[in-house]
Amino acid sequence: MPQEHRLILKHADQPGYTPDLECYLRHGGYDALKKVLALAPKDLPDGKKMSPQEQVREDVKASGLRGRGGAGFSAGIKWSLVDRRSGKPIYLICNADESEPGTFKDRQIIHKDPHQLIEGMILSCWANDVKLAYLYIRGEMPQGAKLLNKALDEARAKNFLGKNILGSGFDLEIHLHRGAGAYICGEETGLIESLEGKRAYPRIKPPYFPAVLGLYMCPTIVNNVETLCHVKHIVSMGPGEYAKLGTPNNTGTRIVSLSGDVKRPGYFEIEVGKVTIGELINDPAFGGGLRDGRKLKAIIPGGSSSKILKAGETFKLNRKGADGQMTKVEVPLLDLPYDFDSLMGAGTMSGSGAIIVLDDTRDIVEALANLAEFYAHESCGQCTPCREGALWMSKALHRMTHGEGRKADADYLLHIAQNIQGRTICAFGEAAAWPVLSFVKKFKEDFEAKGAADEAKAAAAKH
Amino acid sequence: MSAPATTEAKPAAPPAPAAPPPPSDKIKIKVDGREVEVPKMMPDWQGKPQPTTMLQACQLAAHEVPHYCYHPKLPIAGNCRMCLVEFGTPQMGPDRKPVLNEDGTPKIAKSVLPYEPGTPRGAIACATPISPGMEIYPNSPATKQMREAVLESLLINHPLDCPICDQAGECKLQEYSVEHGQAQSRFVEAKVHKPKAVDLGPRIVLDDERCVLCTRCIRFTKDIAGDDALGIVNRGSYNTIAAWAEGKFDNNYTLNTVDICPVGALTSKDFRFQMRVWFMKETKSLCTSCGTGCNIVVGSREEKVYRYEPRQNDAVNSTWMCDSGRLNYKWIGRADRLQKCGMRIAERGMLEVAWPTALKAISAKLASAPSGSVAIVASARQTTEELFLLAKLAKKFNALTDSVARNAEGDKLLVNADKNPNSNGARLTGIAGPQLGANLAKISDGLRSGGIRTLIVFGEDVTKHGIGADLLAKLDTLIVSDILPSATTAAAHFVLPGCAHLEKRGTFVNVKGRVQKFMKAVEAPGDARPEWEFLHELVHNVTGQNGFSTIEGLFNEMAREVPGFAGLEWAKLGDTGVTVQI
Numbered sequence A: 001m002p003q004e005h006r007l008i009l010k011h012a013d014q015p016g017y018t019p020d021l022e023c024y025l026r027h028g029g030y031d032a033l034k035k036v037l038a039l040a041p042k043d044l045p046d047g048k049k050m051s052p053q054e055q056v057r058e059d060v061k062a063s064g065l066r067g068r069g070g071a072g073f074s075a076g077i078k079w080s081l082v083d084r085r086s087g088k089p090i091y092l093i094c095n096a097d098e099s100e101p102g103t104f105k106d107r108q109i110i111h112k113d114p115h116q117l118i119e120g121m122i123l124s125c126w127a128n129d130v131k132l133a134y135l136y137i138r139g140e141m142p143q144g145a146k147l148l149n150k151a152l153d154e155a156r157a158k159n160f161l162g163k164n165i166l167g168s169g170f171d172l173e174i175h176l177h178r179g180a181g182a183y184i185c186g187e188e189t190g191l192i193e194s195l196e197g198k199r200a201y202p203r204i205k206p207p208y209f210p211a212v213l214g215l216y217m218c219p220t221i222v223n224n225v226e227t228l229c230h231v232k233h234i235v236s237m238g239p240g241e242y243a244k245l246g247t248p249n250n251t252g253t254r255i256v257s258l259s260g261d262v263k264r265p266g267y268f269e270i271e272v273g274k275v276t277i278g279e280l281i282n283d284p285a286f287g288g289g290l291r292d293g294r295k296l297k298a299i300i301p302g303g304s305s306s307k308i309l310k311a312g313e314t315f316k317l318n319r320k321g322a323d324g325q326m327t328k329v330e331v332p333l334l335d336l337p338y339d340f341d342s343l344m345g346a347g348t349m350s351g352s353g354a355i356i357v358l359d360d361t362r363d364i365v366e367a368l369a370n371l372a373e374f375y376a377h378e379s380c381g382q383c384t385p386c387r388e389g390a391l392w393m394s395k396a397l398h399r400m401t402h403g404e405g406r407k408a409d410a411d412y413l414l415h416i417a418q419n420i421q422g423r424t425i426c427a428f429g430e431a432a433a434w435p436v437l438s439f440v441k442k443f444k445e446d447f448e449a450k451g452a453a454d455e456a457k458a459a460a461a462k463h
Numbered sequence B: 001m002s003a004p005a006t007t008e009a010k011p012a013a014p015p016a017p018a019a020p021p022p023p024s025d026k027i028k029i030k031v032d033g034r035e036v037e038v039p040k041m042m043p044d045w046q047g048k049p050q051p052t053t054m055l056q057a058c059q060l061a062a063h064e065v066p067h068y069c070y071h072p073k074l075p076i077a078g079n080c081r082m083c084l085v086e087f088g089t090p091q092m093g094p095d096r097k098p099v100l101n102e103d104g105t106p107k108i109a110k111s112v113l114p115y116e117p118g119t120p121r122g123a124i125a126c127a128t129p130i131s132p133g134m135e136i137y138p139n140s141p142a143t144k145q146m147r148e149a150v151l152e153s154l155l156i157n158h159p160l161d162c163p164i165c166d167q168a169g170e171c172k173l174q175e176y177s178v179e180h181g182q183a184q185s186r187f188v189e190a191k192v193h194k195p196k197a198v199d200l201g202p203r204i205v206l207d208d209e210r211c212v213l214c215t216r217c218i219r220f221t222k223d224i225a226g227d228d229a230l231g232i233v234n235r236g237s238y239n240t241i242a243a244w245a246e247g248k249f250d251n252n253y254t255l256n257t258v259d260i261c262p263v264g265a266l267t268s269k270d271f272r273f274q275m276r277v278w279f280m281k282e283t284k285s286l287c288t289s290c291g292t293g294c295n296i297v298v299g300s301r302e303e304k305v306y307r308y309e310p311r312q313n314d315a316v317n318s319t320w321m322c323d324s325g326r327l328n329y330k331w332i333g334r335a336d337r338l339q340k341c342g343m344r345i346a347e348r349g350m351l352e353v354a355w356p357t358a359l360k361a362i363s364a365k366l367a368s369a370p371s372g373s374v375a376i377v378a379s380a381r382q383t384t385e386e387l388f389l390l391a392k393l394a395k396k397f398n399a400l401t402d403s404v405a406r407n408a409e410g411d412k413l414l415v416n417a418d419k420n421p422n423s424n425g426a427r428l429t430g431i432a433g434p435q436l437g438a439n440l441a442k443i444s445d446g447l448r449s450g451g452i453r454t455l456i457v458f459g460e461d462v463t464k465h466g467i468g469a470d471l472l473a474k475l476d477t478l479i480v481s482d483i484l485p486s487a488t489t490a491a492a493h494f495v496l497p498g499c500a501h502l503e504k505r506g507t508f509v510n511v512k513g514r515v516q517k518f519m520k521a522v523e524a525p526g527d528a529r530p531e532w533e534f535l536h537e538l539v540h541n542v543t544g545q546n547g548f549s550t551i552e553g554l555f556n557e558m559a560r561e562v563p564g565f566a567g568l569e570w571a572k573l574g575d576t577g578v579t580v581q582i
């Protein structure tokens, strides 16, 4: 039987568990911090010594932890790319902008267990010689901001933050910064600009890779809330134990936000790759199936930006056999393990870990129009293809959902979206283009039928 | 599209370059299939060496990559995406060594979308550094398609009102649409409407619908002029350029944004609707409103000046100029310009006379003037050649000479506190000492005591500089050349109508010793003549010296005679001048 495996959210929903420091300490809070502060340099076979900080960085790499913010990039590798020789301070930013439609996992941590995040941040800062860190929280989460500020104060009062933390000589300050309500502030370089007090225009890469030229043009680490929480568990459990959770190259647990047409929408923490999409939708432990009499139409598997998967689709995935040989196996949609690599193999992504389920009562054109409107509204407008293309797609879809569609609109939409993806400053371009490309390609009949019907109606009205 | 700029014979070939740099400073790449070797590092917008970009490399290979937001003197924004190009890099094997083709050439891996390996992934040429062995395909079908798509996007919400747009003829949107666009857009939706005729500041009007949001104006204003006055409001396709408060875009450099705006969004209140750009003649000249000597192009038609625009000179003004200098040209066309020679005859007052009459009479007067009885006040707004000729006269009479100092506040960017365009010319020719105006008191003493009987004034109203009408009245002979009437011309025995610098050729020496020449843009009104021409006649008549009757010859003679200009030649000044020690 597939089950939740609660690591990050272990305590969050337990009766009586409160977001204050006392409660966190009663549950072993800040023990991981005490553990790393007690670490001694490690002797290496070549006679050199490895600093405790470097040991933790190596542990994070060895744990296989991949970013939970969207791109699934290895946290350990991200940390190893930081320019440590520039002589400039290194900053760490926790990305708590959680704005991807369908995603509501970071806020569970923020609201129910803020100290876990703070401890994860302190550990990550300590491991990377960061003395000043920022917590950038989405503007629409005022309660979360309040709770985090209170938790930061509590941590300061107990000297988990501040000067000479627990007598270790390590200084760290964390500032909370509230966004003002823009999805693009979740894009790490847009976030950095916003944090610098500017319009959140994402930066061009090259040259502005955060690891080298980030906040205030200093080396900067940007990690998602959930990613940073995992660091605490990697430290507590050790990388070996941690990596036993999940599946190879897709280690640990991850919180899945499940929404849309299921009986039990909600968030579920699973071992990555140990639960299939079908189980997440249908198992009583998770979504509990579609509403009675409904059939699955499609799912959006990794937040609104990910490419839609159509009910009944099958995918050819690489699988390592018992003999260690890679073979291609055909996997139906509902049997796809929910992990980074399987979804990539299916031509989409697990993104922010948010599954949106659409049943057969949904009008696919309406659904896409809704998403397109979001992207048109949230495009920062800095670069031409996204600025003009996002609104163009939205206008076309608005037309299509208001009785003025054309049969040719399907190809028209593909044309616009193809001219956005891969040509923009930031990945918002893909985020805006992918829904359109995948919806229209996979449901072309629906789009063409709708357009043709409108044209027929218009022609009839003329006579 | 406009008439070619007036240029002199091409400057002689530049001096042979120093020994070629060691090979490690170069990178071999291919542009459009042709191998080129380009420097590894090239100057960025501030002149600092940075890894060479694809766009710079293509430029060196004579391939202009179309662009809107890129400007060589502004920080890179990378937002327009017009410069996207398809490219490839040598494929690396697992051993980190290049994979070779059968013929031994390195195998090139074209850049593709990671999630869609069949689709090329372009890079923005303006911001992407080149790497050894890189291949850039500036003309490939994929590159062309990317450009077409960007243009289509830029045009969908554009008003396309070229017939009434001031930028028509120098608009990059028009130009690129013809070169790189497609005939028909697929767009069938309603356009976005934005504010028209926005009063951005006292000198600038903005049409937000025409704006392509390249942010050149914002970057110039913030990063060059140091003013955070401009920004973007709203989001996405509704993005709109705005000043922090309507009408408040008001630093002394705002008009540069009109020059760099690639479309007709920003217009100069002074110039808009005045003249179609393709009707104008363009002449290389200088701004004369301060000692910086910004290089300019003068736009004129039928002897009327319509605008100044900055002309690139990295030793002087980069590609900018200040608003006050730019707009200071209207006096040239003033109705009260001096247009006739005047000669005062006892009882009959000032008579209009022809040039030969005036020059003959003046020559006769000067011929009898004893040494030490003449003084000369020559403006540091006169050309160096004119000052040189006046210095010759001064030498003949052992005359006291000086110019007038003009000082006001300068700024950190271009504006200099010295408001004369040629103070250093006055110093180098010996007309003035280090401190301009230091001799004026001595000259007025000479007038008062009666020792000075003849005063020659060029281009100044000396009554405003301590030599009042009462003193002038004591003179036997007051010879004045000027452009506009003044209290000094009113007191003169001889009035010689001179030329504004736009009406003649010559040189100025700026505050840093840059000797720069300027060309003639328009004809002088009436009988007005370039001062160097008639001064040349006077010097000949008075001293017997026969100089050159061309400006080239005159300059070269000056360079031979005046130590400060040693080694210079008119032809070698080029369009951007030469710096001398000051």
Ligand SMILES: Cc1cc2nc3c(=O)[nH]c(=O)nc-3n(C[C@H](O)[C@H](O)[C@H](O)COP(=O)(O)O)c2cc1C
Binding pocket: A066, A067, A068, A069, A070, A071, A072, A073, A075, A078, A095, A096, A097, A098, A099, A100, A183, A184, A185, A186, A187, A188, A189, A222, A223, A224, A225, A227, A228, A426, A427, A428, A431
């Ligand atoms: C348009 C856009 C929006 C994003 N929004 C978020 C967000 O709300 N939260 C987040 O953690 N990451 C977001 N990301 C991803 C971040 O850029 C960045 O990759 C992430 O914070 C890195 O953290 P991780 O490596 O721990 O996943 C967004 C990316 C894009 C392109």
Ligand code: SF4
Binding pocket: A184, A201, A202, A378, A379, A380, A381, A382, A383, A384, A386, A387, A424, A425, A426, A427, A428, A429
């Ligand atoms: S892709 Fe869109 S969101 Fe990203 S920089 Fe360009 S316009 Fe802004």
Ligand code: SF4
Binding pocket: B210, B211, B212, B213, B214, B215, B216, B217, B218, B241, B257, B260, B261, B262, B263, B265, B266
């Ligand atoms: S007004 Fe002109 S310079 Fe400024 S952003 Fe628009 S197009 Fe660019």
Ligand code: SF4
Binding pocket: B287, B288, B289, B290, B291, B292, B293, B294, B317, B321, B322, B323, B324, B325, B326, B414, B415, B416
């Ligand atoms: S800085 Fe001086 S020379 Fe340059 S434009 Fe202004 S006034 Fe003219």
Ligand code: FES
Binding pocket: B066, B067, B068, B069, B070, B077, B078, B079, B080, B081, B082, B083, B084, B124, B125, B126, B127
């Ligand atoms: S010129 Fe605009 S992106 Fe390169």
